[in-house]
Amino acid sequence: MASFRSSQQETHLNRARASLRQALSWYGYLRKSGNLSSNPELAGLVKPELEALTSTLSKLDSNVIRIAVFGLVSRGKSAVLNALLGDKILQTGPLNGVTQWPRSVRWQPGGKVIVELIDTPGLDEIEGDARAQMAREVARQADLILFVVSGDITRTEYQGLLELRQAQKPLILVFNKIDLYPDIDRTKIYNNLQQLGAGHGQAKPLLPDEIVMVAAEPAPMEVRVEWPDGGVSYEWETPPPQVDELKQTILNILNREGRSLIALNALIQARDAEMAIAQKTLETRAQEAEDIIWQFTKYKALAVGLNPIAFLDILGGTIADLALIRALARLYSLPMTSYEASKILKTIIFSSGGLLLGELGSSALLGLGKSTAAIASGDNPINITAFAGSAIAQAGIAGYGAYAVGKAAQVYLEKGCTWGQLGASTVIQEILAEVDQNTILYRLRQELEVKF
Numbered sequence: 406m407a408s409f410r411s412s413q414q415e416t417h418l419n420r421a422r423a424s425l426r427q428a429l430s431w432y433g434y435l436r437k438s439g440n441l442s443s444n445p446e447l448a449g450l451v452k453p454e455l456e457a458l459t460s461t462l463s464k465l466d467s468n469v470i471r472i473a474v475f476g477l478v479s480r481g482k483s484a485v486l487n488a489l490l491g492d493k494i495l496q497t498g499p500l501n502g503v504t505q506w507p508r509s510v511r512w513q514p515g516g517k518v519i520v521e522l523i524d525t526p527g528l529d530e531i532e533g534d535a536r537a538q539m540a541r542e543v544a545r546q547a548d549l550i551l552f553v554v555s556g557d558i559t560r561t562e563y564q565g566l567l568e569l570r571q572a573q574k575p576l577i578l579v580f581n582k583i584d585l586y587p588d589i590d591r592t593k594i595y596n597n598l599q600q601l602g603a604g605h606g607q608a609k610p611l612l613p614d615e616i617v618m619v620a621a622e623p624a625p626m627e628v629r630v631e632w633p634d635g636g637v638s639y640e641w642e643t644p645p646p647q648v649d650e651l652k653q654t655i656l657n658i659l660n661r662e663g664r665s666l667i668a669l670n671a672l673i674q675a676r677d678a679e680m681a682i683a684q685k686t687l688e689t690r691a692q693e694a695e696d697i698i699w700q701f702t703k704y705k706a707l708a709v710g711l712n713p714i715a716f717l718d719i720l721g722g723t724i725a726d727l728a729l730i731r732a733l734a735r736l737y738s739l740p741m742t743s744y745e746a747s748k749i750l751k752t753i754i755f756s757s758g759g760l761l762l763g764e765l766g767s768s769a770l771l772g773l774g775k776s777t778a779a780i781a782s783g784d785n786p787i788n789i790t791a792f793a794g795s796a797i798a799q800a801g802i803a804g805y806g807a808y809a810v811g812k813a814a815q816v817y818l819e820k821g822c823t824w825g826q827l828g829a830s831t832v833i834q835e836i837l838a839e840v841d842q843n844t845i846l847y848r849l850r851q852e853l854e855v856k857f
């Protein structure tokens with residue numbers, strides 16, 4: 406089982422690498438100038454996303470797992486990291502604002518695993534937007550999140566926890582400072598946390614893997630010392646930190662699914678970057694796209710209206726729609742094969758709420774009328790009018806259909822660029838389909854699964 410898991414994780418890493426390489430080579434054209442489809446404005450706009458793709462790929466190759474710690478001020482975030490490191494590397498203290506900026510420290514907990522521990526300021530230490538921005542940015546990069554609390558959860562804390570859940574990263578709730586609570590209280594708080602931690606609408610309590618009790622920097626205790634001569638004195642002694650369980654939990658997760666987590670995280674970042682590129686491409690090419698859609702709308706209306714043979718016009722109409730989709734894909738230079746183009750068309754037709762099915766249906770009826778009219782029109786001028794009437798009605802519907810297809814295709818092209826073979830979304834789905842039931846990833850599955 407262990408070696409199966411290990412090779413499965415390697416496969417996940419390899420697929421993520423392949424997906425990112427493919428994306429980089431696909432979008433690489435944007436960096437080169439003098440290219441036919443080059444567009445200096447667009448190249449400038451998508452530079453951050455291209456850089457994100459490149460750095461995500463190099464992070465993937467370095468095999469470092471990022472663990473970020475979050476929580477309100479003075480919950481002992483820095484102390485927890487120090488206890489894991491076994492050294493007081495990060496400054497801790499009772500005053501607000503000891504940790505001002507996110508900081509990271511390397512940790513080698515054993516074996517080949519390399520961890521980057523990221524310490525952050527308290528979620529309540531910096532104001533509004535800047536706080537949310539910092540939290541989002543750090544959470545986006547993290548492969549695993551530790552959320553530190555030190556007792557019953559406050560409203561602000563709960564809010565922060567829910568916001569972090571939106572980053573859709575595996576999360577361990579760390580209940581710190583247990584040295585301050587008698588056993589009964591501790592258990593009560595633990596049970597409360599277990600229910601709360603799952604977040605909105607999720608009735609499932611947290612698993613033992615997802616909530617751990619620690620005492621990172623226990624308060625000094627007064628101990629009574631009895632001397633051989635019968636004398637008694639009192640001394641302050643600092644008990645050692647209790648973080649072994651947390652350390653073990655982290656190590657279990659890293660061994661079981663660490664590399665899959667790295668792979669998945671890289672893919673999520675790649676997917677977001679690719680979708681941003683697609684969105685910017687669509688925006689910069691909006692006018693050209695509009696022109697293409699209108700051109701196809703007119704062309705299709707004409708072709709379908711004038712075609713006297715029923716069903717052939719439906720076929721012609723479909724071919725025109727497919728051509729339109731591909732023309733748009735070419736304009737945007739987004740990854741698109743003919744298989745994907747027809748998949749998009751099918752999706753568009755079935756999601757149009759019958760509108761485009763209506764187009765097909767009425768095309769068939771009007772087309773039949775039109776053919777009958779054309780056959781009989783030889784000697785009767787009234788039939789010519791009938792032909793023209795059906796043709797105009799049908800052309801109008803077809804034209805509208807093409808316009809709707811064009812508009813819908815833009816939406817699907819934007820979303821669909823990550824769904825091809827080896828596309829980031831496709832690989833994410835494949836990895837999620839394979840994860841074991843007892844993994845922390847399995848819990849994230851439902852939140853992460855996005856359908857096309």
Ligand SMILES: Nc1nc2c(ncn2[C@@H]2O[C@H](COP(=O)(O)OP(=O)(O)O)[C@@H](O)[C@H]2O)c(=O)[nH]1
Pocket residue numbers: 476477478479480481482483484485496497498499500503504527581582583584585619620621622623624
């Ligand atoms: N009693 C007790 N105090 C702790 C524990 N961990 C941290 N502290 C204290 O809580 C205060 C805040 O710790 P710090 O790590 O700076 O919190 P941060 O703001 O969340 O990084 C410090 O005075 C620590 O000594 C613990 O396990 N038990």
Ligand SMILES: [Mg+2]
Pocket residue numbers: 482483484496497503504524525526
């Ligand atoms: Mg701190």
